[in-house]
Amino acid sequence: MLSLASLQLFAATVDAGSFAAAARRLRLSPSAVSRRVAQLERALGVPLLARTTRALSLTDDGRAFHDRCQRILEELREAEDAIARSAARPSGLLRVDAPVALGRTVIAPTLPRLLERHPDLRIALTLRNTFVDPVAEGIDVTVRMGRLSDSTLIARRLGERRILACAAPAYLRRRGRPRAPRDLARHACLGYLHQGRPDPFRFVTGEGTFDVEVDGPFHSDDAEALRDAAIAGKGIVALFDFVVAGALASGALVQVLESHPLEARPMHALYAPNRHLLPKVRVFLDHLSEVLEGKRPRAGRRPAAG
Structure with missing residues (x-):
């Protein structure tokens, strides 16, 4: 079976015009180049080059084979270029x-x-x-x-x-506004469910963090469901800023405990x-x-x- 290396060597030899010139280009000895071309000729069963003491010339079979080699090698280079362009482009x-x-x-x-x-x-x-x-x-x-x-x-x-603690204005009018995390004990809090239990609200202080356990009429593992429950006045919720940004901007929710940040x-x-x-x-x-x-x-x- 012909190899790509044998096709490349044959094409380089023809382009160079002699075994010695091809050897210099390929960094091989002239005898190695001559031997590999001879192996290619035996594999094909026809002579490809007419050898003289001064130069090489293509036989008719050699010329036809060289033309095909050139096309194959050019198509290979085009394929490699296409793959390289594809690898550099997100697709x-x-x-x-x-x-x-x-x-x-x-x-x-x-x-x-x-x-x-x-x-x-x-x-x-x-x-x-x-x-x-x-x-x-x-x-x-x-x-x-x-x-x-x-x-x-x-x-x-x-x-x-950031995580923000929020509630609906109607809820705060009805239940009052918490002033410190400990005040949450007397409020309805809507917790995010994790492994079946509502996560505590985790506050940050200069000494570290502390958790406040939450209790309320509704908990969920869906942040948007919790936000909507808070908008409906069901309690105080602690959610990522991007979840409540729209509701805060419209006034449907207001932030509470601003001076007591929750852990980001x-x-x-x-x-x-x-x-x-x-x-x-x-x-x-x-x-x-x-x-x-x-x-x-x-x-x-x-x-x-x-």
Whole structure:
């Protein structure tokens, strides 16, 4: 069977005009070049070169074979160029998984801009609040918020977002405004469900953090459902700023306990090792950093979200 190397050597020999010149170009000995051309002729069963003491010339079969070699090698170079251009250009299907509220409110509205910049890119976005195995499900990038647990995944920090305590004006008129975290004990609080239990409200002080357990008429693992319950006057809620931004702007919710900040939560993009080498993944990670934080943090190996 003919090899690509034998075709390249034969074409170089013909172009050079002699075994010695081809040897210098290929950094081989003249005898090695002559021997490999002879092996190619035996494999084909016909002489390709007419040898004289001063020069080489193509036989009729050699000329026909050389023409085909030239076409094959040119097509190979064109294919390599096409692959190189494709590798440098974001293209193909990018599978992304993100939390529901973050995906709906922040990520999805910005994707048309990303797709306009990269017309060869396609995106499949799934939204869910449970962590998935991106390798098993064929997901390129998983976006998660909160602390990370041990994993072999790579994590790129995308910044952090504030959590705001909010309530409807009607609720505050009815129940009063809390002045300190301890006042929440006498208020209805709407908690985010994690493993079947509402997460406490975690406040930050100069000495660290402390938790306030919450109790109220409604808890959910859907941030938008909690926001809507708060707008309906069912209690005080603590949610990411992007979830309540619209309601705060319209006056449907107002912030409470402003002088007692809640702990901010980090955001990470998680992906399998080497996935960041793909142009489609790189441009999406940079896009997320631009959207969420306005800067491009360096990637680093961290544990993955649980």
